[in-house]
Amino acid sequence: MTGRILLFGCIAALAQVLGGSLIYFKKTWPKRVQENLLALGAGFILALVFLKLIPASIATLGETAALYLMLGFATIHFFEHTIVGHFHFGEEVHSEVMVSKVASISAFSGLFIHAFFDGFSISVGMQFNFLVGLLVFLAVLLHKFPEGLTIGSIMLAAGYPRKTIMLSTLGIGLATILGVCTVFIFQNASAELTGAAFAFSAGAAVYVGASDLIPEINKSENRIPPLVVFGGMLLFYLSEKFLEGLLK
Numbered sequence: 692m693t694g695r696i697l698l699f700g701c702i703a704a705l706a707q708v709l710g711g712s713l714i715y716f717k718k719t720w721p722k723r724v725q726e727n728l729l730a731l732g733a734g735f736i737l738a739l740v741f742l743k744l745i746p747a748s749i750a751t752l753g754e755t756a757a758l759y760l761m762l763g764f765a766t767i768h769f770f771e772h773t774i775v776g777h778f779h780f781g782e783e784v785h786s787e788v789m790v791s792k793v794a795s796i797s798a799f800s801g802l803f804i805h806a807f808f809d810g811f812s813i814s815v816g817m818q819f820n821f822l823v824g825l826l827v828f829l830a831v832l833l834h835k836f837p838e839g840l841t842i843g844s845i846m847l848a849a850g851y852p853r854k855t856i857m858l859s860t861l862g863i864g865l866a867t868i869l870g871v872c873t874v875f876i877f878q879n880a881s882a883e884l885t886g887a888a889f890a891f892s893a894g895a896a897v898y899v900g901a902s903d904l905i906p907e908i909n910k911s912e913n914r915i916p917p918l919v920v921f922g923g924m925l926l927f928y929l930s931e932k933f934l935e936g937l938l939k
Contacts, residue, residue, distance in 0.1 A: 693874055696817045699828045700810050700871025703835050704864035707806065710839020711860025714846075715853055723913060725837045730908045730916040732834035734923020735930075736900035739830050742927070743823055744816075744893035751819075751886040759887050763894025768902070770804040795849035799859055802842050803866045805899065809835070810870020812892040818877055819889040825934055826927070830896070831867075833923070834904065838863065 748756035809831045817824025842863050846856040877885055908916045 692817070692821075693878060696814055696824075696874045697868075697871060699817070699824075700813055700868055703809065703813065703828065703831050703871075704867040706832055706835040707839040707867060708860050708864045710836040710841075711843035711857065711863070712839070714840060714843025715857050715860070723915070725840050726908060726911050726913065726916040727919050728837045729834060729904050730919035731923040731926065732830065732837070733900050733904035733908060734920035734925075735833050735927045736830045736896055736904070736923075737920075738924040738927035739826050740893060740896050740900060743826060743931070744889075744896060747820065747823060748886070748890035748893050752883075752890055755887075756890045759890035760894035760897070763891035763896075764898045765894075766891075767805070767808060767895045767898040771801045771898075771903070795845050795851070798845045799842060799862070802838065802863050805903065806838070806863045806866035807870040808892070808895045809899075810867040811873050812870075812896055814871045814874040815877060815885065815888045815892045818874065818885055822931075822934055822938055826931060827892075827896070829930055830927075834899075835867070 745756075745760065748760060752759065813824065813828050813831055816827035839860055843856050843860050846859045851859075877888055880888075905920070908920060911917070
């Protein structure tokens with residue numbers, strides 16, 4: 692199980708690095724592509740949270756699950772938007788838009804923390820229930836590519852050399868792998884502790900979908916991304932049914 696978890700974590704990190712690499716090799720990238728990918732991921736994550744993660748957390752821990760859900764939500768908010776400055780997904784996608792180096796470091800810090808908890812969610816989800824873990828992995832994977840585009844484009848807009856753009860992308864990918872490596876902490880943990888960690892990760896996922904992704908989609912001048920959110924929800928349903936049949 693540990694090997695599979697690490698493999699899925701590396702795939703997620705690789706998708707992130709791929710997104711950043713496209714900024715490295717190509718200065719501009721269509722914003723509509725990034726918005727639609729984020730919208731698809733947001734819909735998938737929210738469907739996953741409300742239909743699978745929260746009910747599973749409550750079934751495992753009872754009312755106590757609500758506390759861990761809130762802690763997961765609050766922790767992401769604290770680190771992403773209190774310790775570091777607020778960052779936006781996909782805002783700086785054109786080289787003519789410039790941001791300060793301080794803002795770019797803040798964005799990198801926020802995305803690093805975000806990526807760590809993505810990896811953490813994959814790790815804990817797969818230890819809790821492999822089917823649920825696969826769905827968490829898909830939810831993470833859907834927004835990893837645009838996340839890589841985001842950090843690469845922010846560094847480009849801040850005027851950093853291409854080497855720094857690539858290193859920052861690799862750094863965010865490393866954060867995902869570090870989060871996945873928490874498998875070594877929880878693999879021998881009690882069922883109660885694993886359940887608490889799972890509920891915590893569900894709260895973190897609520898924040899990613901509802902606070903990180905949806906607000907950025909709602910800012911779009913294009914009407915298509917908000918509709919794609921519903922496509923992400925449908926994709927979750929179809930993915931769950933497909934994986935359930937595959938794992939029977």
